Amino acid sequence: MKVFLYSCSLFLIVACTNQRDNIQPKIQTLTASVYASAMVQPDSMYQVYAVVSGILDQVFVEEGDVVVKDQPLIQITNKTSKLNNDNAQYALELAKDNYSGNAAVLTSLEEDIAMAQLQYKNDSISFFRQKNLWEKHIGSQQDYDTKKLRYELALSSLKRMENNYNSKKNALQVALKQAQIHYNATVVTTNDFLVKSKMNGKVYALFKEPGEIVTTAAPIAAIGSVNQFVIQLLVDEVDIVQIAPQQNVLMTLEAYADRVFKGKVSKIYPKKDERNQTFIVEAVFDQAPKILYPGLSGEANIIISQKKNVLTIPKAYLRADNTVETDAGIVEVETGMQNLEAVEILSGLTKGTTIYKPEP
Incomplete structure (x- = not known):
């Protein structure tokens, strides 16, 4: 059991x-x-940002479009920027006229120098002629001193005018360069209002519509590789x-x-x-x-x-x-x-x- x-x-x-x-x-x-x-x-997908702020005026592409590098995507408007560009262009043209002489800024100085050169030449001839006579004991001391003084005054006046001309010309040249730089800067800024693609690719997203405010802090589109x-x-x-x-x-x-x-x-x-x-x-x-x-x-x-x-x-x-x-x-x-x-x-x-x- x-x-x-x-x-x-x-x-x-x-x-x-x-x-x-x-x-x-x-x-x-x-x-x-x-x-x-x-x-x-x-x-290689990237988000498209604007480098300037403004109002979105035009959108040249649609989502799904294939784009190439440097193709325009979006146009932004800004009246202040356009006004600055116009003013800069006017200032550049004025600076060019002043520097080239078309505005008579340097022309009058050149005419004054020409007259001073002529006066200096005449006083120089008269003085050295009198000096030769004086060395031969011909003429008076007063005539010699008077012509010498005129010669020295003419020479001094000519140098002063030439220095003034060179100084004015340099100032106008600097003003022209500054106006050119300022104008170029406004052109670059104006070009920045046209946003272009940085690569060959496809538009995968558009984040803004015409009439909306565009800032530098928010993306306006997304672009990436096609395939x-x-x-x-x-x-x-x-x-x-x-x-x-x-x-x-x-x-x-x-x-x-x-x-x-x-x-x-x-x-x-x-x-x-x-x-x-x-x-x-x-x-x-x-x-x-x-x-x-x-x-x-x-x-x-x-x-x-x-x-x-x-x-x-x-x-x-x-x-x-x-x-x-x-x-x-x-x-x-x-x-x-x-x-x-x-x-x-x-x-x-x-x-x-x-x-x-x-x-x-």
Whole structure:
């Protein structure tokens, strides 16, 4: 009777044990990856800003238009700037006239110098003639002194006029250069009211309508590559140190739920976004779908390591103290690489060992 009870009890224990979840380790390729949220964006996309403020007068493009570099996008108006440009142009023309002599600023001085040169020439001839006579003791001391004084006064007057002319000419030249610089500055400012594309690409967004106020602080359009797209991945700061260029990326998009796209890490931005504690990582498609739109979102896994032909078990079967339960009892194992689902077993188990899932 006792033996029967013992056998029955043993049978119940074995039957209970056999009903628990169990598996055997298997050989597979083990992949470790980092999760990231993903968003598709055009390559080289930039936001267009105005460098001046004003009223949006005209929009020369529409969303979806393909544009080339330096193509006009938007015309901004500002009456103050136009008035400044007109005044600068008038001042430049006046400075040119003054400097070239057309306005008679330098002409009268040139005429005065010509008369002074003639007077100096006459007084010079008269003085040196009188000087020669005086050296031969011909003539009076008074005649000599009078002609010498006239000669010196004529020479002094001529030099004064020439200095005055040169000074005036230099001043007019400086005024002309300043007027030219000021006019060029107003032209540049006026040109700034015509906003042009900085690249060949597509207009993906227009943020302003005609009649609205444009400032330098807010974007007015967004332009990016026509056919080249990149994948922007948001990687948590705890994982960013594991990311490196050229790592493989597997991605799914909401718009293509039944497909997995492959890509590679192309760029890692070093600045952390303090708002969500993530880093931006860019990846490029190995083969992109034919139709893509900016803002398409999805999920991605960045492959950080991969090992082939390794012995693995599900992580759910590994106990906290790196042991597993087998038919022979609790066995300590040595683990290696792991991901969210599986862990590599380096020693302690074989492919044919049956292990049991720990009870809750």
